[in-house]
Amino acid sequence: MRRILPAVALLVVACAWGLRDTATRRGHPAPADRPGYSEAGVVSHASAPEIAPTDCGGRDAGCGPADLKRRLFEETDLRKKWAIVCRLATMPETEHLFADPADRRRLDAIIEEVRLAIKRGELKEAQEEP
Amino acid sequence: MRKVGIAIVLVLGAHRSSAQDAPILFGPYLQSVTTTSAYVCWVTASPSASTVNYGLTPAYGSTAVNLDSKREHQVALPGLLPNTVYYYEAVSPAFTATGSFKTLVDGTTFFRFVHLGEPHVEEAIAGFAEEIAAADPHLVVDSSDTVDHGLVRAEWDTFFGYVGSWSPGVAYYAAVGNHTYNLANGWPLPGSLGKREFKKIMRNPGNEEWYTVRCGNTLFISINSTWYFENPFRILGTQVDWLETQLQLATDGTDDPTFIAVYMHVPMYSSGPGYREFLERAVMRAFFEPLFTEYGVDLVLSGHDKMNEHSLKDGVHYAQSACGEIGYAFGTANPYSLFVNNVDRCVLVGEVYPDSMVCSFVTASGSVLYSFTVTP
Numbered sequence: 268m269r270r271i272l273p274a275v276a277l278l279v280v281a282c283a284w285g286l287r288d289t290a291t292r293r294g295h296p297a298p299a300d301r302p303g304y305s306e307a308g309v310v311s312h313a314s315a316p317e318i319a320p321t322d323c324g325g326r327d328a329g330c331g332p333a334d335l336k337r338r339l340f341e342e343t344d345l346r347k348k349w350a351i352v353c354r355l356a357t358m359p360e361t362e363h364l365f366a367d368p369a370d371r372r373r374l375d376a377i378i379e380e381v382r383l384a385i386k387r388g389e390l391k392e393a394q395e396e397p
Numbered sequence: 398m399r400k401v402g403i404a405i406v407l408v409l410g411a412h413r414s415s416a417q418d419a420p421i422l423f424g425p426y427l428q429s430v431t432t433t434s435a436y437v438c439w440v441t442a443s444p445s446a447s448t449v450n451y452g453l454t455p456a457y458g459s460t461a462v463n464l465d466s467k468r469e470h471q472v473a474l475p476g477l478l479p480n481t482v483y484y485y486e487a488v489s490p491a492f493t494a495t496g497s498f499k500t501l502v503d504g505t506t507f508f509r510f511v512h513l514g515e516p517h518v519e520e521a522i523a524g525f526a527e528e529i530a531a532a533d534p535h536l537v538v539d540s541s542d543t544v545d546h547g548l549v550r551a552e553w554d555t556f557f558g559y560v561g562s563w564s565p566g567v568a569y570y571a572a573v574g575n576h577t578y579n580l581a582n583g584w585p586l587p588g589s590l591g592k593r594e595f596k597k598i599m600r601n602p603g604n605e606e607w608y609t610v611r612c613g614n615t616l617f618i619s620i621n622s623t624w625y626f627e628n629p630f631r632i633l634g635t636q637v638d639w640l641e642t643q644l645q646l647a648t649d650g651t652d653d654p655t656f657i658a659v660y661m662h663v664p665m666y667s668s669g670p671g672y673r674e675f676l677e678r679a680v681m682r683a684f685f686e687p688l689f690t691e692y693g694v695d696l697v698l699s700g701h702d703k704m705n706e707h708s709l710k711d712g713v714h715y716a717q718s719a720c721g722e723i724g725y726a727f728g729t730a731n732p733y734s735l736f737v738n739n740v741d742r743c744v745l746v747g748e749v750y751p752d753s754m755v756c757s758f759v760t761a762s763g764s765v766l767y768s769f770t771v772t773p
Contacts, residue, residue, distance in 0.1 A: 355676050356625055362675035362729075378683045385634045392630045 336364045340373060345390060349381045421468075421550050423557035425487045425494050428471070428600035430536065430568030431611070432479035432503045436600045438471045440553070441491050447472050451485040455495075471600045479503040480535075496565035501535050502613040505655070505751040510612070511567075512660065512718055512745040513539040514700030517576070518556045519721030524761035525744050526562035531763070532746045536612055537567050538619070540700040540717070541574025541662045548594050549581050571599055573606055573621045574662035574700065587626045607636050609643055614655035615749055616647050620685070622661040622699075625677050633684050640685070644692035655773050656754055658747075659689065660698040664717045666710060668737045669702025670728035689713050695771050696747075696754070704739035705758045706731070707769050714771050716756060718745040736767040 332355065339351045355361050365371045384390035424439025437449045447470035452458035463472045470489055477483060480502040486495045502508045511534045516522045529537070544552035557564055578591030585591055592606065601619070602608040610617040620640060624632035647657055663674070665682050689697060690711050699717045703725040708715040710733040723742050731737075736758075743758040743766060754771040 352676060352680065353625075353629060356674075356680065358676075360673055360675070362672040365675070374679070375683070378680055382633075382683050385630065386637070391634065392628070 332358050332361055332364055336370075339377065340370075345380060345384055348377050349390065352378065352381065421554050422492065423554045424470070424492075424565070425485075425496055426557060426564040427498050427566070427568050428570075429602050430498065430501060432501045433475070433477050435474045435477060435483070435498065435500065435568070436471050437474065437485055437487050437496075438469070438598075438600055439487055439489070439492055439494065440469050440550075440598060441489055442468065443491060444468050445470075445489045445491070448488045449474060449485050450488070451483055453481070453483065455484045457484060457486060469597050480506055494565065498566045498568065499535055501568065501611070505614045507751075508535040508613050508749050510534050510615075510617075510747045510749070511537045512698045512716070512747065513537060513543075513720050514541075514698070514718040514745075515703055515720065515722045516541075516543050516556065516559075517721040518544040518552045518559070520559060521742055521761065522556075522721050523559040523562070524742075525720055526560075528744065528746075528759050528761065528763055529563045529567070532759075534567055534746070536610065536617075537563070537569050538610075538617060538658075538660045538698065539569065539571040540660050540698055541572050542576035542700065543571055543574065545576055546579040546581050546583065547574075547577035548579060548586065548591070550594055550598075553594065553598050570601065570610055570617070570619060570660075571595075572619045572660055572662055573623060575623050575626065578623070578626050585626055588628060591626060607639060611654065613749060614751060615754070616643075616654040616657050618643060618657065618659045620659060620661045622663040622681055622685075624681065633680070637684050637688070641688055641692075644688055644694070648692050655752065656695045656749065656771065657693065658696040658698065658754075659694055662699060663701045664699040664706075664715065665697060666708040666715045666731055666733050667699075667702045667704070667717060668706060668727045668729060668731040668734050669704055669725050669739075671702070672729050686713075693773075695773065696756070698745065704737060705741070705743045705745075705766065706737040707735050707756075707758075707767065708733040709735055714756075714769065716745055716769075718743050718758060720744045720761075735769070738766055741766060 335351050335355050339348060342348045342351065365374050381390060421440060421442050425437050428436040428438050444466045446466055447463045449461045449472040450457040451461065451474055461472050461474050463470065477500050479500055481500050482497055484497045509532050511529055511532055516539065544556050546552055573592060573595060575585065577595045578585035578587065580586060596605050599605055607620045618640065620636060621632055647654055663678065663681060665686060671678050690713060694713055696714045696716065700719065702717055703719050703723050705718050706716065708731060720742050724739055727739065741760050743760055746757050746759050748755045752773065755768060756771065757768040758766040760766060
């Protein structure tokens with residue numbers, strides 16, 4: 268019985284999830300479905316930056332890629348900007364959001380700001396902050 | 398979330414059960430080979446201590462023992478000579494195998510390396526046996542994805558079966574890829590959970606995830622590019638700091654290598670469908686590329702996009718190869734591309750001379766599709 272139960276559990280889990288992640292098996296994960304990300308889509312690794320669902324109006328309202336892009340450009344808090352970048356990175360095919368060269372430059376500037384802040388130790392894991 | 402957590406535990410339980418029951422037995426393969434040391438590794442179904450008899454002739458003469466009772470057998474051979482052939486016999490209760498290998502070269506001695514991209518535990522990778530034997534490389538570097546589901550040990554068994562013609566005799570260094578983290582159903586587990594099997598089976602230097610290998614006049618650097626499965630501060634903070642330190646050391650005027658070659662999984666520049674992972678790659682380029690450019694990295698090797706490509710940007714050569722899975726459609730415009738092929742499975746063979754490195758995309762039938770030369 269002890270040998271059968273795990274196999275049954277695996278079968279159930281595989282049936283539930285097996286087909287929803289075909290892209291992952293081919294090398295390109297379907298990012299919105301990745302584990303490691305909470306239902307609100309925010310990186311849920313214990314040490315990763317987070318944004319509250321209310322920050323973008325809840326899970327279903329105002330949390331789409333276009334909303335997040337808008338919030339990314341409106342946000343002033345670098346930690347929240349970084350959380351939004353991480354959130355957008357979990358979404359498939361976001362390139363078109365930044366097709367406008369001006370938007371792309373703003374995005375690149377934000378990523379560079381994050382890079383420098385991490386390098387200088389100004390942006391680091393939440394639990395390490397005083 | 399609770400349901401997901403329970404399901405993950407159940408999957409892990411099921412996996413553990415299958416790993417214990419399956420007749421897993423693979424190796425020997427060679428890890429962390431340097432100019433003066435090496436690890437002989439193999440995996441068995443039951444744990445035990447491990448012994449390796451080794452020496453300069455098939456009569457051996459020296460013995461190394463690892464008393465840890467494990468299924469993943471890893472025996473260190475210290476005190477070796479550079480660029481020298483050693484014979485060995487790996488022994489554990491359920492396993493005996495013999496082989497021979499060369500230690501890495503020092504100085505500016507000529508050597509070859511082979512780069513694997515996208516093996517994906519495809520049977521086709523077995524077809525490169527003759528080409529790899531003909532190359533007679535001192536090391537094989539693998540940008541991954543080595544297997545489809547990194548947490549399924551049986552796939553590693555299959556992989557080492559496919560490369561069994563050369564893996565007992567050539568230093569093998571693998572990087573972490575996104576499939577390293579995958580459960581049997583294709584779901585990845587983030588962080589250290591996802592790298593559990595990789596770290597058990599591999600015996601890479603350092604933290605086994607980002608590390609350096611010096612062979613002759615070339616410094617190889619393996620980095621983990623899958624920041625999106627990890628704590629991003631660890632990959633983009635700790636790892637990037639480490640990378641900069643290694644690059645500083647490699648350019649400080651003391652025993653500097655002529656060439657610096659980085660191997661990682663996700664390509665920085667590619668004609669593949671990178672638009673699917675637009676932000677992942679934008680972030681990766683922002684963090685890594687300034688270091689590659691500033692410290693004069695010569696070559697960046699990768700896989701992931703299932704094609705063979707050579708790009709050149711700001712003096713840095715970017716190459717991806719695909720020996721297993723191949724055939725993603727072109728997607729993203731890559732203005733730096735000089736050659737691209739998404740039809741023919743290839744390995745990349747590097748010939749490293751004192752003042753140049755010739756890299757060739759070689760098919761399983763031995764045809765050279767394209768070559769480029771890297772100069773310092």
